[in-house]
Amino acid sequence: MIYVDEFLEAIEVIAKRLFGVYGKSRTKVFFEKHNITIDDNAKILKYDKSITTRDLLIRILNDMEKEFGVVARITTKTALISYFLKKNISLDKFKDILY
Amino acid sequence: MKLRNMKYDNAIKIDKDIYWIGWYKKEAPLRSNAYLIKDESNDTVEVILIDPGSVPDFPVILKKILQVCELKDIKYIILHHQDPDICASVPKIEELVYNIGGSIKIVTHSRAWFLIPFYGVRSEFYLIDFKGWKLELKSGRVLRFIFTPYLHFPGAFVTYDVKTKTLFSSDLFGGISYEFKLYADEWYKEAVKAFHEHYMSHEDHLRFAMEKLEKIYKKYGIKRICPQHGSIIEGENKVYEYIQLLKNITCGKYTSVTDDLKWIERDIRG
Ligand SMILES: [Fe+2]
Ligand SMILES: [Fe+2]
Numbered sequence: 001m002i003y004v005d006e007f008l009e010a011i012e013v014i015a016k017r018l019f020g021v022y023g024k025s026r027t028k029v030f031f032e033k034h035n036i037t038i039d040d041n042a043k044i045l046k047y048d049k050s051i052t053t054r055d056l057l058i059r060i061l062n063d064m065e066k067e068f069g070v071v072a073r074i075t076t077k078t079a080l081i082s083y084f085l086k087k088n089i090s091l092d093k094f095k096d097i098l099y
Numbered sequence: 100m101k102l103r104n105m106k107y108d109n110a111i112k113i114d115k116d117i118y119w120i121g122w123y124k125k126e127a128p129l130r131s132n133a134y135l136i137k138d139e140s141n142d143t144v145e146v147i148l149i150d151p152g153s154v155p156d157f158p159v160i161l162k163k164i165l166q167v168c169e170l171k172d173i174k175y176i177i178l179h180h181q182d183p184d185i186c187a188s189v190p191k192i193e194e195l196v197y198n199i200g201g202s203i204k205i206v207t208h209s210r211a212w213f214l215i216p217f218y219g220v221r222s223e224f225y226l227i228d229f230k231g232w233k234l235e236l237k238s239g240r241v242l243r244f245i246f247t248p249y250l251h252f253p254g255a256f257v258t259y260d261v262k263t264k265t266l267f268s269s270d271l272f273g274g275i276s277y278e279f280k281l282y283a284d285e286w287y288k289e290a291v292k293a294f295h296e297h298y299m300s301h302e303d304h305l306r307f308a309m310e311k312l313e314k315i316y317k318k319y320g321i322k323r324i325c326p327q328h329g330s331i332i333e334g335e336n337k338v339y340e341y342i343q344l345l346k347n348i349t350c351g352k353y354t355s356v357t358d359d360l361k362w363i364e365r366d367i368r369g
Contacts, residue, residue, distance in 0.1 A: 020289020021128070023278040071128045075275060078296035079289075081356060082349035091356065099358035 006089060007053035008044060010080055011060060015042040017079040022068060030067055034060055058097055110135070110163040111281065113323070113331060114263045119281065120148075120163035122156040128275050129294075131184045132327050133160050134267060136260065137168050140238030146172040147206075147242070148192070149258065149267050150185040150327045157188040161195075171201045175225070175234065177242075178207045179269030180252040181214040185327065190219045197221070206234055208246075210254025227256065245315070247271060247308040249300045259315060264322040266315075270298060271308070272341055274329025283330040283337065288344055290329055300351040309346040316342060 015038050018027040024040065031038050034056070035048035048056060065073045077098060084091055091098065107123035116139065121132035133156075134149040146168045152160050164170070173196050178186050189205070196203055203222045207215060212224050225234065227244040234242045243259045250271055258267040274283075274290030299305055315321060316339060324332040324341065332341050 016286075017289050017293060020274075020286040020291075021276055021293050024286075071275065074297065075293035078350075078354040079292065081354045082292075082296055085349050085353060095358075099356075 005053050006093075007057045008047070010057050010083070010094075011036065011047075011053070012038075012042060012044055013079050013083045014060060014064070014076045015044070017076050018064075018068070018072065021071065021075050026068075030064070031060075033067075034063070036060075061097060107279070107281070110166045113325070114265060117260070117263060117265060117325075118163070118167050119325075119331070120151075120160055120167070122152060122159050123279060125279070126277055127279075128277055129184075129328050130279055131156055132325065132329075132331075133163075134325055135164060135167055137172075138236050138238050138240050140240075143237045144168070144172045145174045145236050145238070147175045147177060147236075148173060149177045149325075150179055150269060151176060151188055151192060153184050153187045154191070156184075157191050160188065161192075170196050171199055173201065173203055175204050175206050176222070177258055177267070178205060178211060178215060179257065179267070179327070180208075180255050181211040182252070182270075183218075185269070186215055186218055186220075189215075190221070193221055208244075208254035208256050211252065245308075245311055247304075247311075249304040250308055251298050251300060257312075259319075259321070261319070264320045266312070266321050266324045266338075268324050269327045270294075272324045272326040272329070272332060272345070273298075274326070276329060280330050283332045283341075287330050287332075288341070291341065291344065292348060294328065295345065295348055296350050296354040298350075299348075302348065302350055302353070305345050305348060305350060309342050312342050313346075 015027060019042050028038060036044060037046040039045055111119045113119050116137045118135045120135050122130055131152050133151045136147040138145045176189060193203060204225045205222045206225045209226045209228050212226055232244045241261045243261060244256045245259060247255045247257055257269060257271060272291060273294050274287055275293040276290040320335060321338045322335060324338055332338055
């Protein structure tokens with residue numbers, strides 16, 4: 001991991017989950033739409049620095065539901081929760097994003 | 100793309116006498132896999148259907164059954180629990196088999212036996228927890244049943260075919276994926292997590308079941324896992340990886356946090 005930013009890490013968790021549920025190509029196209037380039041291992045190579053990473057995460061979550069539908073929201077929500085719990089990151093910090 | 104889809108239109112042999120007879124549709128998140136064992140010895144043929152599926156799936160499943168066997172040879176239907184994606188087509192299958200003079204036994208756990216009759220089934224039940232957790236076929240082939248309570252039903256179990264070392268795992272090891280692949284690829288783990296984080300009740304239950312499966316793996320070997328959703332996990336190394344994955348997953352209560360009680364706090368505050 002070349003960065004230490006919980007929001008960016010969360011975006012990567014989402015990318016991995018979308019790879020598994022929707023496939024690589026659809027996921028990559030979706031991320032490119034948000035100026036985020038990911039590699040074949042769902043690692044972020046480049047991202048939009050004109051907004052905060054927190055806002056970037058929120059933007060992705062909101063648009064993801066429009067783009068992929070409710071299954072994407074359900075399956076990435078649990079991915080994020082289990083990731084935060086495993087890393088001992090308080091869910092309170094993400095309350096407004098997750099629920 | 101058309102050609103790629105075509106191959107899923109027919110029954111697919113996954114071992115000498117085991118067939119995938121599942122339902123396939125492009126762009127569906129949760130597809131149901133049904134399986135068929137055609138056990139032959141001397142002059143006898145015994146066909147076992149495993150989690151044969153729902154009412155909408157039935158025409159497809161029936162077509163695939165008929166590609167592989169005769170209806171009269173269906174002797175057992177294993178129902179790993181009572182969900183409609185597993186059981187709802189059973190009365191339709193029964194109707195066809197009984198109309199030609201055949202008969203079937205429904206193999207399940209006693210807890211599911213409380214509920215399965217609500218589908219209107221007519222067959223005799225073979226309750227695994229009263230039969231030593233095994234079914235012996237005429238050929239001598241043995242199917243062993245392993246109890247996996249609360250994953251996701253209190254009476255859930257999986258089936259281990261001793262002959263081929265195949266584990267029919269029902270919802271366990273299932274995945275949510277829009278891109279259907281019969282065999283698990285590098286990203287299937289994410290699809291499995293997506294399914295289990297929600298569907299399975301508690302990590303303790305998963306660990307309990309995985310420790311049992313690990314014992315079987317180490318003592319007898321598990322060559323493949325055939326889940327009721329998602330992709331087949333083929334090869335002993337992969338099987339081991341997926342057992343470890345489910346041993347260490349976060350699920351159920353812990354991933355189901357919501358703000359559903361926010362309104363109570365709001366009402367209390369006034
Ligand atoms: Fe189920
Ligand atoms: Fe199921």
